[in-house]
Amino acid sequence: MAIIGKIREKFGVLLAVIIGLALFGFLLSSALNDNFNVFKGNNTVLARVDGEKIDAQDFFNKVNENTARYQAFNNGKSPDEATRLSLRDQTWAEVVNNSILEKKYSASGIVVTTEEMVQQCSGNNPHQVIRQNFSDPKTGQYDPASVSRFKNTSYKENKNNEQQVWHFIEKYVYEDRIKNKYNSLIKKAVYVPKWQAAMEHESRMTKASFEFVSVPFTSVSDSAVKPTDEELNTYIKSHSAQFQNEDEARKIEYVVFDLAASREDSAKVKRDLSALLVAFHESKNDSSFVFQNSDESLNAPFTTKERINPAIADSIFKKPARTVFGPYIEGSFMKIAKMVSIKNMPDSVRARHILINVPNGQDTMAANRKIDSLWSLIKKGADFGFTALQYSQDGSKEKLGDLGFFAQGQMVPEFNDACFNGKKGDIVKVKTQFGVHLIQITDQKGVKPSAKIYYVAKSLKPSKATEKEIYARANMFAGNNNTAAKFDTAVIQGRLNKRIGNPIRMNDNSIPGFASLRDLVKWTFKAKTGDVSGTYSSDDKLVVAKLAEINEAGLAKLEAVRPRVEAEVRNEKKAAKIMADLTAKTAGKNSLAEIGAAIGDTIHKVPEASFASPFIPMAGFEPAVIGHVFSGKYTTGVSKAIKGNNAVFFVHTVQITPAPATPDYTSEQTSIKMQYTGNIEQSFMEALKKQIKIKDYRSDFY
Numbered sequence: 001m002a003i004i005g006k007i008r009e010k011f012g013v014l015l016a017v018i019i020g021l022a023l024f025g026f027l028l029s030s031a032l033n034d035n036f037n038v039f040k041g042n043n044t045v046l047a048r049v050d051g052e053k054i055d056a057q058d059f060f061n062k063v064n065e066n067t068a069r070y071q072a073f074n075n076g077k078s079p080d081e082a083t084r085l086s087l088r089d090q091t092w093a094e095v096v097n098n099s100i101l102e103k104k105y106s107a108s109g110i111v112v113t114t115e116e117m118v119q120q121c122s123g124n125n126p127h128q129v130i131r132q133n134f135s136d137p138k139t140g141q142y143d144p145a146s147v148s149r150f151k152n153t154s155y156k157e158n159k160n161n162e163q164q165v166w167h168f169i170e171k172y173v174y175e176d177r178i179k180n181k182y183n184s185l186i187k188k189a190v191y192v193p194k195w196q197a198a199m200e201h202e203s204r205m206t207k208a209s210f211e212f213v214s215v216p217f218t219s220v221s222d223s224a225v226k227p228t229d230e231e232l233n234t235y236i237k238s239h240s241a242q243f244q245n246e247d248e249a250r251k252i253e254y255v256v257f258d259l260a261a262s263r264e265d266s267a268k269v270k271r272d273l274s275a276l277l278v279a280f281h282e283s284k285n286d287s288s289f290v291f292q293n294s295d296e297s298l299n300a301p302f303t304t305k306e307r308i309n310p311a312i313a314d315s316i317f318k319k320p321a322r323t324v325f326g327p328y329i330e331g332s333f334m335k336i337a338k339m340v341s342i343k344n345m346p347d348s349v350r351a352r353h354i355l356i357n358v359p360n361g362q363d364t365m366a367a368n369r370k371i372d373s374l375w376s377l378i379k380k381g382a383d384f385g386f387t388a389l390q391y392s393q394d395g396s397k398e399k400l401g402d403l404g405f406f407a408q409g410q411m412v413p414e415f416n417d418a419c420f421n422g423k424k425g426d427i428v429k430v431k432t433q434f435g436v437h438l439i440q441i442t443d444q445k446g447v448k449p450s451a452k453i454y455y456v457a458k459s460l461k462p463s464k465a466t467e468k469e470i471y472a473r474a475n476m477f478a479g480n481n482n483t484a485a486k487f488d489t490a491v492i493q494g495r496l497n498k499r500i501g502n503p504i505r506m507n508d509n510s511i512p513g514f515a516s517l518r519d520l521v522k523w524t525f526k527a528k529t530g531d532v533s534g535t536y537s538s539d540d541k542l543v544v545a546k547l548a549e550i551n552e553a554g555l556a557k558l559e560a561v562r563p564r565v566e567a568e569v570r571n572e573k574k575a576a577k578i579m580a581d582l583t584a585k586t587a588g589k590n591s592l593a594e595i596g597a598a599i600g601d602t603i604h605k606v607p608e609a610s611f612a613s614p615f616i617p618m619a620g621f622e623p624a625v626i627g628h629v630f631s632g633k634y635t636t637g638v639s640k641a642i643k644g645n646n647a648v649f650f651v652h653t654v655q656i657t658p659a660p661a662t663p664d665y666t667s668e669q670t671s672i673k674m675q676y677t678g679n680i681e682q683s684f685m686e687a688l689k690k691q692i693k694i695k696d697y698r699s700d701f702y
Helices: 002-040 056-072 081-108 114-122 128-133 144-152 162-188 194-205 229-238 263-274 277-282 286-293 310-316 365-379 384-391 395-399 413-421 464-480 484-493 518-524 558-585 592-599 623-630 666-678 680-690
Strands: 045-049 052-055 207-216 249-258 302-304 323-330 333-345 348-357 402-407 427-432 435-445 448-459 536-538 541-551 604-610 647-657 694-696
Touching (some): 045 081, 052 081, 081 680, 114 128, 114 162, 144 162, 194 604, 194 666, 207 592, 229 558, 263 333, 302 333, 310 323, 348 384, 348 395, 365 435, 518 536, 558 592, 558 647
Antiparallel strands (some): 333 448, 536 541
16 A cells, blocks of 8 residues: 555556646647637648648647646646746757657667566566555565556555556556667677778877978967958858758847846835844844745855855944844845844854655645654664665765755755854754755854844845836837847947847847847747837846848858858968978978978977877867878878978878787777667657758747
């Protein structure tokens, strides 16, 4: 029964979320259908992958499912905006990948049989998700009979939607199993022949010592070799593979209007806080006073002087207890502070812990019993770290529960107080918002005077009137400057900070520095070059943008890559000029010393280099130079001028030491294979995508 309870506990949140999201999905479906009728002519196709459609409703159902899974494994916590967008993007990748892979599974004859599913879900060596959820809470051991008991009782009764939970588990096991089989097939197809391993051995183990002199490109001024647009475009075309845009990208220039408090708003906050000074000083229940009057949640750890705001830090330790300080500004808040006591406390603590999660809204009784039983085992001699590894439900379990050193206030209040008020060696039980912890204090250091301070904070946010005025200013800017020329002129005249955005792609959720500006992104792909947007808001900022540039898929336009191309063409022209000048300077010079004297450089010695690592000390990454060194042509003389990445070189190879002979290349073969297979799943997936057409219509739906 304990295991069944664990299943219910683990997936109770999941079921609640699935039901809630199913209702949301129904409402979303209705809204989407309304939009389809009006805008898309009943088109519900979100994408086409290799000719096969992905239905919008199916996609959003999958988003809901992944959101439910996230909440289930985060104690029912709803994802924030950034996580919600990330889950949607992950779902897109998952749906596209599955659409491609399902064809590959079929073509390769890969299946997951009924017998396999039985073994994966209830056999002696099941899938990890089964093992995790059907292990004995006391021993951590998996018992196949527990699955049978679950299927014969709770599953049949279906009192808590256990059948839906089980189908969810089975689906996950199936998808993971067939994907792993296909990935295993790909990895086993990787073969490293002996000749390749021999080449790798030679390139790494053959060593050379050499000398060089050089003329750096920096010796020629940029103004002396200014490339023309014709030369730049020629370079782009002749190196077209390096300048391809896989997707259309657009660039904006924009100005930001901060929704910040005015002087009048700040003055009012200061008056409000000043009016609380006497009451705060006289308060007998500081926690309650903070709760009633502060915009920040209560957090009153003992704090050393170094961690207190400098505006009050010196005074805190000189005044008597219960003195109130402020108002003063700290970040986006104005605060008053009340020091209630001072005592010697460690500056930082090291601890390890065992956590038993408690899902939101559920009773802590089971978690308390579990912690008590583990505490009893530890008292009898069980190792705390290995107990954490086996039972803790926190990521720190992999480090035997060790959290390292942390400062005052870094942990949630209950956990913090237990660690800083205890002493080294103590083991204490604490309940926090995450569950029930068993904590062992392993070290404390930096004991010094610390003050316990209560803070009342008021947010320095703009008033409604100020917000209205800022919105009006942003809207007026957008309305009055609706062309590129007017936009640029207004920025200069208004001394505004015009920001240059990174390339934006059609399905981006925002632009760097903003949590979400999806509507601005959508506007960007409907606008024409030079258009000016309306006002868009994100958190406490308003944005007005100008579409500056459109870079279509395919060969990049010069303006989109000008800085990069100019640098490369400029270096080519510098190299050509240097080499032309050197023809006369080095004529008749047969030794490196003579050439060095002619070009004004001393001989640089490189005692050891390998072909596999074309990096030269004092010169940088220079594969062309290393290639000449290992060619063996210059052991008795000096090379001709070599155009490198950063300079023009002359080299003399002093000695080449052959790689030591080896009868066995197994280690090289293994190393190369590991390099190939390490990221092969992602690389193979990207290769498959390049072979097909993916038509993405997501921007029509969100």
